[in-house]
Amino acid sequence: MAYTEANPTHVLSHGTAARLWGIPLPYRVQEDWRIHLANPSSSSWAPRRVNVVGHRLALATEEILTLDGVRLTSPARTWLDLAACLSLNELVAAGDHLICSHGADFPVPRTAICSIDELVATLARHPGMRGMRIARAALSLVRVGVDSPPETMMRLALIEAGLPEPETNVVVKDEYGQAALWPDGAYRQYRFSLQYDGNHHDGRDQYQSDIRRLEITKRLGWEEIRISRDDLRGEHPQVVRKITAALRSRGWKPQ
Numbered sequence: 001m002a003y004t005e006a007n008p009t010h011v012l013s014h015g016t017a018a019r020l021w022g023i024p025l026p027y028r029v030q031e032d033w034r035i036h037l038a039n040p041s042s043s044s045w046a047p048r049r050v051n052v053v054g055h056r057l058a059l060a061t062e063e064i065l066t067l068d069g070v071r072l073t074s075p076a077r078t079w080l081d082l083a084a085c086l087s088l089n090e091l092v093a094a095g096d097h098l099i100c101s102h103g104a105d106f107p108v109p110r111t112a113i114c115s116i117d118e119l120v121a122t123l124a125r126h127p128g129m130r131g132m133r134i135a136r137a138a139l140s141l142v143r144v145g146v147d148s149p150p151e152t153m154m155r156l157a158l159i160e161a162g163l164p165e166p167e168t169n170v171v172v173k174d175e176y177g178q179a180a181l182w183p184d185g186a187y188r189q190y191r192f193s194l195q196y197d198g199n200h201h202d203g204r205d206q207y208q209s210d211i212r213r214l215e216i217t218k219r220l221g222w223e224e225i226r227i228s229r230d231d232l233r234g235e236h237p238q239v240v241r242k243i244t245a246a247l248r249s250r251g252w253k254p255q
Contacts, residue, residue, distance in 0.1 A: 011064050012072040013038040013055055014081050020067055021075050021113060023094045024149045029085060038073070057081070060125055075114040076122040083131030088138055089156050093149040095119065095142035102145065105171045105179040116142065145169025151184050151196050153232050154239055161240040162254065163247065166194055172220060180216050183224070190250040192223040194243070 012020065014036035015029050038055040063077035073081065075098050083091055099119070101112040119142070123135055141159070145168035146152050159165050166185030172193070174180040183193030195213075217224045225246055231238040 009039050010071065011038050011057075011059070012036065012070060013057060013078065014053070014073075014085075017072040017078040018082060018094070020070065020072055021078060022097070023075075023078065023082070024097055025082075025094070026086070026090050029082075058126065063122065063125075074118075074122075076118040079114075079119060080122050080126065080129065080131070080135055083129075083135035083138070085131075086134075088134055088141075089153060091134060091138040092141045092156060093152040095138055096146035096152045097149075099142055099144050100146055102169065102182075103171075106182055112144070116144070143168045147184070148196070148198065150198060150229065150232060154194065154196060154227055155185060157232065157237050157239055158243055161244070163240065163243055164252070166243075172222065174216070174220060180220065181213065181222070184227075187247070190247060190252065191221060192225055192246055192250070193217065194225055194227055196227045198229070 011017075012035070015025060015032055016036040018025055018029075034051050034053050036053045036055065038057045038059070040057065040059055057073075059073065059077065063074045064071060065074045066072075072078070079091070079094055079098060082094060086094065098113045099116055100110060102108065102110040116139075119139055123132065123139060126132070129135075141156065143155070146155065151168075155166060155168070164187065166187055168185060170183055170186040170188070170193075171179045172181035172183065172186070181193065184196045185194035186192075195210075197210075214224055223246070225242060227239050227242070231242065
């Protein structure tokens with residue numbers, strides 16, 4: 001990219017780097033089409049160009065990477081920089097995306113873009129950075145195995161309501177010890193799973209797959225609770241009522 005080729009110290013950062021790493025962003029950030037470009041803090045000036053948001057950043061060597069020939073901030077450093085402009089829940093969703101991985105037991109194994117350890121190390125290098133308080137709070141809430149922002153919001157809504165946190169990255173095995181179910185969230189103790197139904201569930205093939213999954217769930221003695229986009233909306237989302245009822249029906253009592 002010409003923006004980084006013009007000066008060997010320039011790196012793409014913030015929302016621009018986030019897009020290149022595939023980090024999910026809220027619409028208000030996604031619609032900002034300006035280029036975020038940074039110089040190291042040792043420089044006396046931030047990049048100044050038309051349609052460029054310039055930054056001066058204290059960047060460790062490991063926080064500058066190259067992706068398809070373009071210099072940009074590392075995934076972990078990009079996540080930390082986003083802490084200055086994202087809400088807590090949005091930052092957790094971004095972190096969940098970066099650390100998401102699935103093992104060989106999953107239909108589609110997935111490798112994390114970065115690790116929790118990398119996030120921890122990046123925060124430790126910059127204790128006084130803007131957004132650090134929200135970054136630390138978000139770091140305590142990120143979990144491995146969350147595939148989408150709605151799944152993050154589902155989990156956070158339950159935590160915020162004081163309900164037990166569902167497990168992520170769970171593999172439910174059948175009577176032969178073979179992987180059979182991969183729920184979006186699970187309560188093993190109560191043997192029920194959460195399944196978020198996004199837009200991809202509208203197709204006929206997916207509909208048939210959902211039916212087969214439900215049949216397997218019942219056969220294994222589990223119950224599936226399906227969560228829609230509407231269940232996540234509002235200040236008091238319906239998902240909380242659904243999961244509260246499911247937990248209480250299985251003997252759970254609030255502390």
